[in-house]
Amino acid sequence: MLNIENLHVSVVDKPILKGINLQVKPGEIHAIMGPNGSGKSTLSHVLSGKSGYTVTQGQVTYEGKDLTEMAPEIRAREGVFLAFQYPVEIPGVSNIYLLKAALNSIRKHHGLSEVDAMDFLTLIKEKVRLLEMDERFLYRAVNEGFSGGEKKRNEILQMAVLEPKLCILDETDSGLDIDALKVVAEGVNSIRSPERSFVMITHYQRLLDYIKPDFVHVLAHGQIVKSGGPELALELEEKGYSWVENKQAA
Amino acid sequence: MTTQTASRYTAEYSKIEAKLPGGSLPWLLELRNDALKQFSGRGFPSLREEEWRYTNVSSIEKNLFEPRLEPSDQQIDKDWLKNYCLADCWQIVLVDGYYSAELSNLAGIPKNVTIKSLNELLDADAEQVESYFGKAVSIDEHSFVAFNTAWFGDGAFIRIPAKTLLDKPVQLLHVVTDPNRLAATRNLVIAESMAQAQMIETYVGVDQAYLSAAVTEVFVEPNADLTMFKLQCESEKAYHFGGTYVKQSRDARFSHHNFAFGSLLARSDIHVDLGHASECNLNGLYLGIKRQHLDNHTRINHLEPYAVSREVYKGVLDDRARGVFQGRVVVAEDAQKTDSEMNNRNLLLSNDAEVDTKPQLEIYADDVKCAHGVTVGQLDEKSVFYLQSRCVDEETARNMLTFAFANEMVTKIKQKSLHDLVLAEVLKRFPQRGITQDWL
Numbered sequence: 001m002l003n004i005e006n007l008h009v010s011v012v013d014k015p016i017l018k019g020i021n022l023q024v025k026p027g028e029i030h031a032i033m034g035p036n037g038s039g040k041s042t043l044s045h046v047l048s049g050k051s052g053y054t055v056t057q058g059q060v061t062y063e064g065k066d067l068t069e070m071a072p073e074i075r076a077r078e079g080v081f082l083a084f085q086y087p088v089e090i091p092g093v094s095n096i097y098l099l100k101a102a103l104n105s106i107r108k109h110h111g112l113s114e115v116d117a118m119d120f121l122t123l124i125k126e127k128v129r130l131l132e133m134d135e136r137f138l139y140r141a142v143n144e145g146f147s148g149g150e151k152k153r154n155e156i157l158q159m160a161v162l163e164p165k166l167c168i169l170d171e172t173d174s175g176l177d178i179d180a181l182k183v184v185a186e187g188v189n190s191i192r193s194p195e196r197s198f199v200m201i202t203h204y205q206r207l208l209d210y211i212k213p214d215f216v217h218v219l220a221h222g223q224i225v226k227s228g229g230p231e232l233a234l235e236l237e238e239k240g241y242s243w244v245e246n247k248q249a250a
Numbered sequence: 251m252t253t254q255t256a257s258r259y260t261a262e263y264s265k266i267e268a269k270l271p272g273g274s275l276p277w278l279l280e281l282r283n284d285a286l287k288q289f290s291g292r293g294f295p296s297l298r299e300e301e302w303r304y305t306n307v308s309s310i311e312k313n314l315f316e317p318r319l320e321p322s323d324q325q326i327d328k329d330w331l332k333n334y335c336l337a338d339c340w341q342i343v344l345v346d347g348y349y350s351a352e353l354s355n356l357a358g359i360p361k362n363v364t365i366k367s368l369n370e371l372l373d374a375d376a377e378q379v380e381s382y383f384g385k386a387v388s389i390d391e392h393s394f395v396a397f398n399t400a401w402f403g404d405g406a407f408i409r410i411p412a413k414t415l416l417d418k419p420v421q422l423l424h425v426v427t428d429p430n431r432l433a434a435t436r437n438l439v440i441a442e443s444m445a446q447a448q449m450i451e452t453y454v455g456v457d458q459a460y461l462s463a464a465v466t467e468v469f470v471e472p473n474a475d476l477t478m479f480k481l482q483c484e485s486e487k488a489y490h491f492g493g494t495y496v497k498q499s500r501d502a503r504f505s506h507h508n509f510a511f512g513s514l515l516a517r518s519d520i521h522v523d524l525g526h527a528s529e530c531n532l533n534g535l536y537l538g539i540k541r542q543h544l545d546n547h548t549r550i551n552h553l554e555p556y557a558v559s560r561e562v563y564k565g566v567l568d569d570r571a572r573g574v575f576q577g578r579v580v581v582a583e584d585a586q587k588t589d590s591e592m593n594n595r596n597l598l599l600s601n602d603a604e605v606d607t608k609p610q611l612e613i614y615a616d617d618v619k620c621a622h623g624v625t626v627g628q629l630d631e632k633s634v635f636y637l638q639s640r641c642v643d644e645e646t647a648r649n650m651l652t653f654a655f656a657n658e659m660v661t662k663i664k665q666k667s668l669h670d671l672v673l674a675e676v677l678k679r680f681p682q683r684g685i686t687q688d689w690l
Contacts, residue, residue: 048639051631072638073647081639088636092654092661098640105641141654158640 001026001197002047002067002166006058009039009046016042018222019058024166027194031208031233032201034219035241040201041085043219044170047199048082049075062166076102077109081164083155085171090142095154098142099124099161106162127160131187149180156187163191169200173207185210205237218244258314260290263400269319270403271369275376278383285389285399292393301392304574304606305517305545310489315432315461317403321348326427328353334454334483336667339421340365346426347433348404353423365420368405368436379407382438386467387495387521394491394517398465402436405464409438410445412471419448419665426455426462426488437466441474441502450479450668451492453512459487466494470502470528477505479668483675484512486540493519498528500554507662508534508563510544511675517545524550524557524585534563535659537679538571538603545574550592552585552618559589565596566656567603568680578610581618588618596626597655629655652680 002024009017016039024030034040046053047060049072060067067075090098104114115123128135131153143151152172159167169188173181188198188211200213208216208230216232217224218241226232226244236243263286272278294311295302322345331353335341342365343353349367356365364371364378371379389396406422426433441447453462462484470476484490490513498504502525510516522530536544550559565573575594596605609622629651637647656676663669 050635071644072635073641073643076639076641084636084639088630088633090633090636090651090654092657093650098637098642101646102641105643109641162641 001063002199003061004058005060007046007055007060008057009042010054010056011042011052015056016222017046020222020224022217022224024197024199026165026197028215029192029198029200029211029213031213031216032199032219033203033205033216033233033236035245036203038219039222040203040219041170044082044168044199044201047168048072048080073105077106079165081159081162081167083152083159083167083169083172085174087143087151087155089144089146091144093142094139095142096124096138099138099158102158102162124161127157130160130190131157132183133157148175149177152176152180152184153187156184160187160191165196167196167198169198169202171201171203173202173204181207182210205233208233220245258311259397260286262314262316266317266319266401272372272376275372275380277380278372278376281384281389282400285396288389288396289393289400292396294397295393299392301547301576304576305515305543307515307517309515310461313430313459313461315430317401317432317434318346318348318428321350322346322427324427326353326425331425331454334423334452334671336419336421336450336665336671338665338667339419339450341421341423342367342406342408343423343425344404344406344433344435346428346431347402347435349406360414360416362411362414363416364407364409366407368407368438371407378409379438382440382467382469383436384467386469386497386523387465387493391495394463395465395493398434398436398463398493401432401434401463402465403434405436405438407438408449409440410442410447412442413444414442415445416447419450419668421450421452424451424453424462424464426460426484429456429458429460431460432463433460434463435465437464439466439476439478440469441471441476443471444473445471446475448477448479448665450481452481452483453490453492454483455485455488457485457487459489459514460485461489462492464492466492468494468496468504470496470498470504472499473501474499475503477507479507479509479663480518481509481668481672481675482512482516482518484516486512486514486542488513490516490518492517494521496520496522496530498522498524498530500526500528502528504529505531506533507659508532508546509659509672509675510534510536510546511679513542513544515543517547519547519549521549522551522559524552524554524559526554527556529558530560532559532561532563533659533662535656536563536565536573537656537676538565538567538573539679540569540571542571543574544571545576547576549578549580550590552579552581552588552590554582554584555586555588557585557588559591561592562659563594564655564659565594565605566599566652567596567605568599570600570602572603573605575605575607576610577608577622578612579620579622581611581613581615581620583614585615586617588615588620590618590620592622594624597652598626598628599652649680
């Protein structure tokens with residue numbers, strides 16, 4: 001599904017990612033862990049198409065197509081979803097409208113007609129219940145005045161409604177208390193399927209207690225320095241990032 | 251040069267003088283004469299005056315706009331006017347500056363509430379007018395006030411007696427029907443102690459050049475609560491000069507929502523004097539397209555302790571439009587514990603659009619909390635990317651954010667008919683941007 005080969009990325013001539021290799025197959029969950037400044041967020045931004053990043057070497061293909069050539073909205077319509085580390089507040093645009101607009105753009109992209117208003121409402125209410133959100137949130141402006149936990153929940157709500165194929169969670173666990181983390185994790189788990197893949201970027205092992213990854217990769221200094229199964233995360237938690245960082249230096 | 255052209259209006263004054271209302275009232279005659287003298291001496295404001303440095307009014311001197319001498323008997327396009335008559339409101343309609351009983355709708359107003367034409371009241375009970383007229387603004391304020399005081403032909407008088415709660419808003423609808431017409435109106439609004447009411451000033455006119463010069467004096471008496479909306483939708487060829495001067499007594503609450511959408515050249519002044527522990531909210535939205543020039547001037551005078559003021563003005567300027575925001579907050583020496591915030595945010599949509607913004611704080615007290623902020627810029631790129639990552643194409647994302655920026659001020663309106671009208675006017679101004687109502 002996602003194939004990253006020898007990816008080098010610079011921000012204003014400063015190399016951040018220095019040769020990333022990663023393969024994500026349908027249904028897999030990959031966790032990418034790493035210390036601050038290792039390039040985790042850069043990776044998620046490059047995958048979702050944020051401007052300001054230059055791919056200097058290597059390639060990223062998604063379902064056989066060159067992902068870096070696509071505009072951010074095309075990636076999104078093709079099924080790539082980024083759950084933001086810091087979801088943006090958009091005063092003046094209601095949550096429900098954005099969801100509907102997004103869903104309809106995806107449908108249009110695939111040659112389908114617009115969603116029926118009643119079906120949409122039914123769908124959305126079901127997802128709102130799933131994430132234990134208040135229905136009134138739908139009619140409020142996107143993320144405006146939401147607490148940190150509410151914003152993250154809202155990201156997962158959007159993900160649940162848009163049903164992407166590749167979900168990138170950028171530090172979704174940061175700033176969440178344990179109850180909010182559980183709700184978010186349950187939301188993610190409920191949409192797991194054999195066709196849907198996840199790339200979870202996180203600083204802490206905690207999230208992985210609730211969403212079990214198939215693979216764990218450790219990112220340091222712009223490279224994946226170690227890959228393994230879920231047990232790698234536990235080892236990291238115990239020994240700290242300096243363990244892998246030092247290993248690389250040695 | 252300014253004085254010379256202004257004298258064209260002064261020279262015309264003798265023709266209309268005898269027809270103006272209140273000619274038999276010595277106090278009003280004296281005031282009019284002082285105002286005329288004041289205006290003749292100064293002329294219309296020039297760019298040399300600090301408060302007018304961004305707004306050149308010389309074009310109204312080039313055109314000689316003529317006042318009507320008596321109410322119009324001309325038929326008005328009622329279907330068009332209907333668009334601006336709000337449901338669930340009482341209406342007092344001024345056509346070319348004169349009260350129209352035919353178009354007004356005052357059926358069922360509570361008996362103790364006064365909503366009348368100013369002329370009518372000058373005939374029937376001039377003392378009531380005298381006790382308020384010129385008390386919230388003096389003719390020295392600037393020469394438009396002097397001009398209005400000398401030239402006004404009619405206006406509205408609205409008084410909500412003490413402890414009265416008005417359950418429907420009062421809409422004051424100004425309509426200009428002729429090209430080259432001068433409509434000078436003077437309005438008085440009084441919310442007596444503990445009264446509560448809403449008022450909507452609406453300015454519209456035919457698609458021609460004309461001049462609206464309105465002064466509204468507002469008195470919010472102790473513990474009263476008054477909300478005013480001003481919807482300025484004049485023709486794109488028109489000139490609009492509107493001043494709202496407010497006196498708030500102890501514990502009074504006043505909110506003003508200023509929507510400046512129309513006119514080729516518009517200037518709006520909102521001045522508020524705050525009494526002890528009173529509260530005022532000033533909200534504004536100016537949308538300029540084509541070659542419009544929209545000047546918004548606000549002044550908040552904290553005269554006594556414990557008052558709170560909040561001000562948010564937003565501007566969206568496209569094409570070659572120019573916006574001006576001058577917001578001044580003055581905290582007098584006695585006004586300790588003042589709490590004041592002023593914010594002006596502007597969005598420029600084209601390279602030729604311009605905004606001049608000047609927030610000013612003058613603080614003479616030492617125990618106060620005052621903040622002000624200004625931004626001028628383009629859309630936030632993080633927000634554009636966020637929407638793109640939610641499948642919205644870049645152009646639509648930018649349009650949505652532009653609309654959202656403006657809509658934030660529209661959503662503050664709770665009265666549905668007014669909300670829908672203001673929203674329609676916003677959408678009308680950016681048709682090429684494909685903005686639709688279901689973005690709400």
